[in-house]
Every structure is written in C-alpha cells, then in structure tokens.
Amino acid sequence: MANSDNTAAVLHAANDLRMESISVPEPKDTEVLISMGSVGICGSDIKYWALGKCGKFVVKEPMVLGHEASGVVVGVGSKVTHLKEGDRVAIEPGIPCRSCNLCKKGRYNLCPGVEFCATPPIDGNLCRLYKHPADFCFKLPDHVSLDEGAMLEPLSVAVYSCKRAEIDLGSTVLVCGAGPIGLLAMMVAKNAGATNIMITDIDEHRLNFAKKMGADHIFKIVDKDGDVVARKVSSILGEPDVTLDCSGVDSSFILGIQVTRPGGKVVRVGGGSPKVELPLTRLNTNEVDLLGIFRYANCYPIALDLIASGALNVKPLISHHFTLLETEKAFLTASDRNSQSIKVIIHCDR
Known part of the structure; x- marks a missing residue:
C-alpha cells in the first residue's frame, strides 16, 4: 500500500466538520481495503453537516461522512475471491445482518441491524482509506469511471423507486423534485418505457437541465395554492399512472395524491415531515396506492448495467469537483442554490 495517510472528513456536530487523521483499517477475511476515489455529496450528508441530524438519525459522536462512493482495492482479505488489488469498485454502503427474515426474503434494506455508511453511529467513507465487505463491492468495467461508480448509489435509489412503482411501457409519470434523485428517477422511468414524463421544481435552472436530460414536460411551482398547482399540472400531463415524490416537500406528496389516476x-x-395531513377521501375513492421507499435492495447490479451498457449517461449530472481537503467548500457549494450544483463529487485521491 503506497499511502498510509488516512485523512478523513469527520463531523463532530452541526457546522463542525474537521479534517482529521484516523487509523488505517485492517480488512477482515471477507473484506477489502479501498483507496477511496470519488465520493458524492447526498442530501442526507448536507442535513447532518448543517443540522447534526437527518430524520430520526442524530449525530451524537464524531462521524466520518460520505456514502456515495467508489475507489481502488489495495488490500484483499484471505477469503475474497472475486476481487484483487487494483480493481476499481463501487461501494454499496448498507451492510445488513444477512440472517434475519427480511434479509432472507431479499429485503435487506429493511434489516433492523443494517449498518449504513455515514448514518450514526456508523462512519462513512469520505476518507483516504476505507474497508468494506467484499460482497458489497462491485467491480467497475474499464470504461466506467470512478465518478460514475459513485453515482451508482443515488441511481440505485431511482431504480428501486421505479421498480416499486412498476413503471413500464407507456406509463405516464409525474416526478416531483428535480434534484439528483428526481433527475435519475426520470431517466430510469424513461428507460423503463415511460412515454410521458413531467418533472416539477421551484428551481428554473434544474428544470431546464431536466428538459435537456429528457423530460417531456417541466413545471415550475410558483403558486402556494395546492389546488391551483394540481389543476395546472393535470391540464398539461393528464392523470399520471405514477407519481414519484423525490422532493421531500409535503405539498408535492399531496399533489401526487391529487393528480394520480384512479x-x-x-x-x-424523498423524506418530509413525519406527519402530513392527506386528502384521504380522494385516496380512498380512487384507490391510489401509497408506497414508501427506504434506500434500495438488489439494485446496484442493475444500476451498473444501465451505466456500463450506455443506456443511461449520468456524467452530465456531475456539476462540481473538489479535493478531499476542500470538503468544507464542497458542502458549501452543494448546499447553495446559487451555485447551480446538481451533484458535487469529492476526490479523495487528490
């Protein structure tokens, strides 16, 4: 191993991010040691950084950030057979127990014992050197970059969402929110056969970007009256078969119930308020199904195939690049709407 320096981005509390040297991890028999390459900044990372919490998860002790990641294998456990030193890999960040009923049924994202990178109290991988179970590392083909490897994590969320929604040929889809997840969900839905897709947001730059990436309709939300918004959306899109709320805004979730077809x-x-007042009469009389999403399961191979085959091009979503020592600047950029960032990538090898 050429470099024993293990600088990491460690969050101590809200607005208290420090670059620190941490110990170099020793991989177990079934693990690999990875020289980290590309790590994307997720909305949850920003919430931890700005607020010290994300939903029910609260930072109570120092935690290394980062979970959208890829890198190069530099150490291999004795029982690892499918990877070797020098392999470039994407890292699926959630490690389940593998033995509970949910894991055995393939829904390991719901495992009560799952350990997910950069979810308190588990450290993430925004650092120079990181170890990870080998069976949750996916070898990248030579033509797939480390940046694209890091994009597999948000892309897997989009894949899982579209699978749960059963989007198929001819579907009409409303996507609320033109952030990275919303944009990727739109792209996956289109690849799955959706032929009429609208994406909504309050940010005109992101909407224009969505149009370039394949949205059939874009809609800027300016009215505060949800009924007015619903009428305008319906007048353009009709009644969508599926609404994917990727905004994390309660009004968009309600909009989906208002406009989605019977x-x-x-x-x-996306996340939102823990309690939301819903239009239950419409929900019941139209038999609209409400589905929740928690991360993903068995989606990394699909996401990798979509990128490797050329079916999806995620490169245009990567708007900004920073070195590991510029992590604070990277977070400031990712959280600033005026920066017009889409996906910010931190390069741990620079």
Whole structure:
C-alpha cells in the first residue's frame, strides 16, 4: 500500500466538520481495503453537516461522512475471491445482518441491524482509506469511471423507486423534485418505457437541465395554492399512472395524491415531515396506492448495467469537483442554490 495517510472528513456536530487523521483499517477475511476515489455529496450528508441530524438519525459522536462512493482495492482479505488489488469498485454502503427474515426474503434494506455508511453511529467513507465487505463491492468495467461508480448509489435509489412503482411501457409519470434523485428517477422511468414524463421544481435552472436530460414536460411551482398547482399540472400531463415524490416537500406528496389516476401509485422517495395531513377521501375513492421507499435492495447490479451498457449517461449530472481537503467548500457549494450544483463529487485521491 503506497499511502498510509488516512485523512478523513469527520463531523463532530452541526457546522463542525474537521479534517482529521484516523487509523488505517485492517480488512477482515471477507473484506477489502479501498483507496477511496470519488465520493458524492447526498442530501442526507448536507442535513447532518448543517443540522447534526437527518430524520430520526442524530449525530451524537464524531462521524466520518460520505456514502456515495467508489475507489481502488489495495488490500484483499484471505477469503475474497472475486476481487484483487487494483480493481476499481463501487461501494454499496448498507451492510445488513444477512440472517434475519427480511434479509432472507431479499429485503435487506429493511434489516433492523443494517449498518449504513455515514448514518450514526456508523462512519462513512469520505476518507483516504476505507474497508468494506467484499460482497458489497462491485467491480467497475474499464470504461466506467470512478465518478460514475459513485453515482451508482443515488441511481440505485431511482431504480428501486421505479421498480416499486412498476413503471413500464407507456406509463405516464409525474416526478416531483428535480434534484439528483428526481433527475435519475426520470431517466430510469424513461428507460423503463415511460412515454410521458413531467418533472416539477421551484428551481428554473434544474428544470431546464431536466428538459435537456429528457423530460417531456417541466413545471415550475410558483403558486402556494395546492389546488391551483394540481389543476395546472393535470391540464398539461393528464392523470399520471405514477407519481414519484423525490422532493421531500409535503405539498408535492399531496399533489401526487391529487393528480394520480384512479388505481395509480404515489411513491414517497424523498423524506418530509413525519406527519402530513392527506386528502384521504380522494385516496380512498380512487384507490391510489401509497408506497414508501427506504434506500434500495438488489439494485446496484442493475444500476451498473444501465451505466456500463450506455443506456443511461449520468456524467452530465456531475456539476462540481473538489479535493478531499476542500470538503468544507464542497458542502458549501452543494448546499447553495446559487451555485447551480446538481451533484458535487469529492476526490479523495487528490
């Protein structure tokens, strides 16, 4: 191993991010040691950094940030057979127990014992050197970059959301929120056969970007009256078969229930308020299915195939690049709407 320096981005509390040297981890028999390459900044990372918490998860002790990641294998455990030193890998960040009923049924994202990178109290991988179970590392083909490898994590969320929604040929889809997850969900839905897709947001730059990436309709939300918004959306899109709420905004979740066709599905991809007042009469009389999303399961191989085959091009979403020592600047950029950032990548090998 050429470099024993293990600088890491350690969050101590809200607005208290420090670059520190941490110990170099020793991989177990079934693990690999990875020289980290590309790490994307996620909305949850920003919430931890700015607020010290994300939903029910609270930072109570120092934690290394980062979970959208890729790197190069520099050490291999004795029982690892599918990877070798020099392999470039994408890292699926959630490690389940593998033995509970949910894991055995393939829904390991719901495992009560799952350890997920950069979810308190588990450290993430925004550092120089990191170890990870080998079976949750996916070898990248030579033509797939480390940046694209880091994009597999948010892309897996989009894949899982579209699978849960059962989007197929001819589907009409409303995507609420033109952030990275919303944009990727739109792209995956289009690849799955959706032929009429609208994406909504309050940010005109992101909407224009969505149009370039393949949205059939874009809609800027300016009205505060939800009924007015619903009428305008319906007048353009009609009644979508599926609404994917990737905004994390309660009004968008309600919008989905208001406009989705009878028998359709509303998928809450982004987080929001823990309690929301819903239009239950419409929900019941139209038999609209509400579906929740928690991360993903068995989606990394699909996401990798989509990128490796050329079916999806995620490179345009990567708007900004920073070195590891510029992590604070990277977070400031990712959290600033005026920066017009989409996906910010930190390069731990620079």
